[in-house]
Amino acid sequence: MSAEDLGTRELGQVRSQRLDELLTTLRLLQDPSSNSRIGIPALDKLLASHTTRFDPINLSSVPAPPIIEVTSPVPKSGKTELLYWVIAKLVFGSDDLDTPQQAEVNHDMKDGTRTSDHAEDDVKQHTEDGSTLDAHTDDTAHEATEQSHNHKVQGTNLREESNRVTPKAVALLSTTPVNISRLSQVLLQHLLGTKPNLPLAEAQLTIHTALSHIHIYQPTSLTSLIATLSSLPSYFLSPTNNSKDKMLGAILLNTPSTYFWEDKFSFSTSPQSTTKFPALATTLRRVSSHLQTPIIYTTSSLSSASTSSNPLSLQPALPSPFGALPSLRLIIARDRVQGFSQETDAETAVKQRKARDLAVKKKKFRVSVNQWGNEDRSGSDREREQRGFEVQIDDRGVMVI
Secondary structure, three states: HHHHHHHHHHHHOOOOOOOOOOHHHHHHHHHOHHHHHHOOOOHHHOOOOOOOOOOOOOOEEEEEEEEEEEOOOOOOHHHHHHHHHHHHOOOOHHHHOEEEOHHHHHHHHHHHHHHHHHHHHHHHHHHHHOOOOOOHHHHHHHHHHHHHHHHHHHHHHHHHHOOOOOOOOEEEEEEOOOOOHHHHHHHHHHHHHHOOOHHHHHHHHHHHHHHHEEEEEOOOOHHHHHHHHHHHHHHHHHOOOOOOOOOOOEEEEEEEHHHHHHHHHHHHOOOOOOOOOOHHHHHHHHHHHOOOOEEEEEEEOOOOOOHHOOOOOOOOOOOOOOOOOOEEEEEEEEEOOOOOOOOOOOOHHHHHHHHHHHHHHHHEEEEEEOOOOOOOOOHHHHHHHHOOOOEEOOOOOEEEE
């Protein structure tokens, strides 16, 4: 092979990357599943089967952070409350170690423990059988045993530390006024659930501090929403940002579908105008990749729940390219309450009003995977992927059960 051919071959293996891309690649080499996790076990279990796992052999393809869409068949189905719960999980952090990825880590750790234990046994066996071993050999075997034990303990601590979710900052972009009082209540319930003996005064101070790391924006139009999203990287990477010492846990949008009809009207009445939703999708991808941050956005379904043959299959509410944008699409809906029979008259219905209201309040909300586009998959695959989780939403707050 000539020097020219060798140089050409070597240059072909060189790949240029931005600094943030390089750092992302290094992080994924250390933890290949980190781009498939948000840090919330209930969501991470669903993401595990809907996101691309990093392949350390193929460094040319780096998976982007997950983008999750949450929709519902009817309004007032708990989408905003679910986002408040996500905020609480992120800003307070968690020591939850029950994610699918942690199960893999535990399996690896057990394998490592067995290997270390066998290594210790081998050292002891050789020491006992080798009658000609001198004192120096005994000391060497003892040191090897200690090093093996220390390596095992350090490896365990590193794995536990990497899976412990630290408190993060959150960006919330809401098209409607944010109910700070309700958000604080959800934060309080979550905090007292993890620390039941925490004095109320200290809990209130903790919540006040946590609220300072929830960055709330209220864009007034689709153009304003895109501009606000575009400004997030420079804001969160600025040393003057009060959350500069915290990782940005997620960017939450509630809800871009508010501007659907406004954008559609503008597009239909002006021949020169174009719909802005493709620009929104592009901005979401770019900002998520730049900040290496998951995105969760909510939408209101445009299809009627009564006309859908499958309540777990709702058509994407936003125009192209949002149909292919999210890594995972979820549906949240309240469990159905049995309606009045046809024989029930108005007087009876009024008498049963309080009992009916109580029955509605007691009903839980179900979060499931949206099967839109996957209806042709086998029944066993759909059943496995439909497994979501239940959420209790009441005056006290939001809790996954």
